[in-house]
Amino acid sequence: MKVAQKWISVKERLLETIPCRVGTECSEAVNVLTDGRKVLTAIWNGLHWICDAEFWDAEFEEITHWTPVLLPLPEPPKGE
Numbered sequence: 443m444k445v446a447q448k449w450i451s452v453k454e455r456l457l458e459t460i461p462c463r464v465g466t467e468c469s470e471a472v473n474v475l476t477d478g479r480k481v482l483t484a485i486w487n488g489l490h491w492i493c494d495a496e497f498w499d500a501e502f503e504e505i506t507h508w509t510p511v512l513l514p515l516p517e518p519p520k521g522e
Contacts, residue, residue, distance in 0.1 A: 447512055447514075449475055450507060450508055451519075452508065456486055457469035467488050468487050471511055472510055472511055474508045480499060480503060482494060
């Protein structure tokens with residue numbers, strides 16, 4: 443059975459973090475969607491998103507949604 447994947451708003455819920463190095467925490471890697479409609483891979487450290495090198499293409503954009511790293515990606519949310 444295939445489970446439908448959806449984008450989760452960062453206003454609705456952020457990722458849980460676990461200890462990943464001495465004194466730091468991080469989430470699992472997820473796909474994130476920016477307000478400029480770019481999809482990047484990132485982790486959440488409890489305070490900030492840490493994105494891959496392609497982040498500079500979206501440097502001034504805000505991350506609005508996330509979804510687990512699974513394919514295929516869901517359609518972007520409408521009207522936000």
